[in-house]
Amino acid sequence: MIAPLSYRFRALRTRNFRLFAAGQIVSVAGTWMMVVAQDWLVLGLTGDSAVALGTVTALQFTPMLFTLYGGRLADSRDKRTLLTVANLVSAVLALVLSLMVFADAVALWHIHLFALGVGLVNAVEVPARLAFISELVAPSVVPNASAMSAAYFNVARVLGPALAGLLLTAFGIGWVMLVNALSYLATVAGLRLMRPAELLRAPREEGRARVVDGLRYTLDRPDLAVPMALVAVIGLVGLNFQLTLPLLAKTVFHTGASSFGLLTTVFAAGSLLGALATSGRSGRPSARLVTGAGIGFGLLEAAVGWAPAPSAAVVLLFLTGLATIYFAQAANHRIQLGSDPRYRGRVLALYTLVMQGSTPLGALCVGWLSERWGARAGFVVGGVLSLTAGLVALVVDREGRRPAGRAAEHTPAREDVRP
Template sequence: MRTALAHTFRSLSVRNFRLFAAGQVVSVTGTWMMITAQDWLVLSLTDDSGTALGLVTALQFTPLLLLTLYGGRLADRYDKRTLLVGANLVSGVLALLLALAALTGTVRLTHLYVAALGIGMVNAVEIPTRMSFVSELVGPKLLPNASALSTAYFSIARVMGPAVSGALIAWLGAGSVMLLNGFSYLATVAGLFMMRPGELHRVPAGHGSSRIVDGLRYVASRRDLTLPLALVAVVGLFGLNFQVTLPLIARTVFGADAASFGLLTTALASGSLLAAFVTTARRSRPSSSLVTGSALLLGLVEVIAGWAPTFVAAMVSLFLTGLASTYFAQAANHRIQLGSRPEYRGRVMALYTLILQGTTPLGSLLVGGVSGALGARSGLWLGGLVSMAAGAVAMAADRRRPDGDPPRGGTPADADVADVLDKQ
């Protein structure tokens, strides 16, 4: 038992990663508290408008669609730790300004739109920087475990944040939740300042070409990267819009209050947490069939969640949906990140972020519109059916061109990197 635990948490033996993980647990918990408060406030101000909720989500994720590749370029060119300090400080200031408006009773829907857009612009830099920074914290050997643990602490935050937020909204109001989130960013900043820079596994800043177009050409030459990225694009567009579907189902299907809405979000996050711990055992680059198969499973359980007849059944099915969605995202993440050369990793993960989260503005508007016209359940049905179809198409395409095929136009070095990672 002790050996299994040590294996699961082996990345925490690295001091810099421990500091980063501790700060992130606090900060991301605050972020999920903020998301719950934001969504509840939007619905309260608009008489449960799915369209308004979808628009707020779209504004928050549109900068990822437009700016994430530039954020990845910055991550490959400049010191990642410095970029992360700046991004967290700016996010904290934006959260505090929105909290002030909510606490003084002057908050309007426009304020939520502006704050969502501002935070999205910061995230366009922060997300690819943070994802590629994990490899600098622990090195390539521990990267699969550290990546899975990163998802685990994000999932812990998704469990704690909505549950605590729902209770605090009912007790103190949404403004107090937003205030706590503003100060939570200081935990990550403190952890970054306490790190030992000499222990980071750095690729020298500006090493090689840092142009965006070179990163895109690199990915285009690697079929083992383009297939999972294409699958992530479709699933992200249709199947991962829980920020829109869950509040609508909670209020319009089950008539839930803020605390019960928090429970639904917590059920989804609990499944994600279990999936994250399962994937800590991963030692090597996952196969393409594992990625496509997990997309099929995600689609199936999401359709089942859409049919849930009672609140308890919804919690159970959403737990399974959270498990399947995180397992799929982790499998795709590891396949892409572990197959990428270090000097391109910032731009590759920026492209992954762009595809996974940058499609959210389009997906949230589409799913929000469908849910508004056909009912809240239809959003989950649409996402599940499309995810299943995408997984089946990707699996068929992969069988026609086996996973071991050499990358299109890739260099021998690229093929060697992929082969070594597959065999580790």
């Protein structure tokens, strides 16, 4: 049964979440504009080097290895304050890089430093943002709020690259980066306009919150560890679109900046549909649903690599975008809704680490692979390995047929067994 429209958007009834979503949609749109501009700048500085683009991507995601400490901060500090500071620092970094572009003084090593700086900020911001959602809405609305977060994120991914393509053509890279710097202020404004008394503060663990306790808690829960492992593999080999998409556009289909923006927009439009498809969820997804979504993603990504023309790539990228978010949301909901609130920041930090922290190695490997065998190889190999990981998880996941470690310590949300 299809959920009523008002039910799919029920998280937006909460004022604090509306403020959060409004600020995020502006900020994330600016971030995706920055991604397009940065990729185009790197390719222009290096003569379309896949290795150079992979190196920048790797540098941006390497600091995500410190995400576990960001999760510890999220469990022991005020998340609203953490997010405010993180967004202000990101704004300053983007402003400095944009001024260097305007001055025609930017070099590749400047972009390397910027990527590292953004990565360090994200190591704190991402787990705090994911855990903060559960403080914005009632527990029964958390799945919908998470789906809405993915939806506005992908609305921004649709708007951002499309606007970036237009601004790049009309004004140049510097203006795109300046708009991104200003966009962070929307998130800061939304955070500061919230009513703190209406936040549902998560209980904090007695004593000092330790990273190792979060790791031990996750490993003792096979129903959390198996989807976490699947996310790690797919994040490593499959989710390198920041690298593979511009290479596909420029080196395979030989398109310009606006057409690259179109491919990215189509991918994001599919992601948006995937987010909306999960917005009616009210319970915890089953293990079978998570692994099935991973298998579907692998098949579609591999198919993109064989696309004979831009028109076929557009259709396949739309479907791949849908599968990407559907899998990510299913895994996120299974992990988040099955974890004790006292450990949620650290568990979601581990989720962020395995989802994004594997990107540096993945970006370098895919960059090397694409340099030797072409951009199509990055899609095909990533898709095949993701498919294989999903099949392995399907075989080894026995969580539904036997007790799961310490699962009795925390009663998760109702399982969602819909196909």
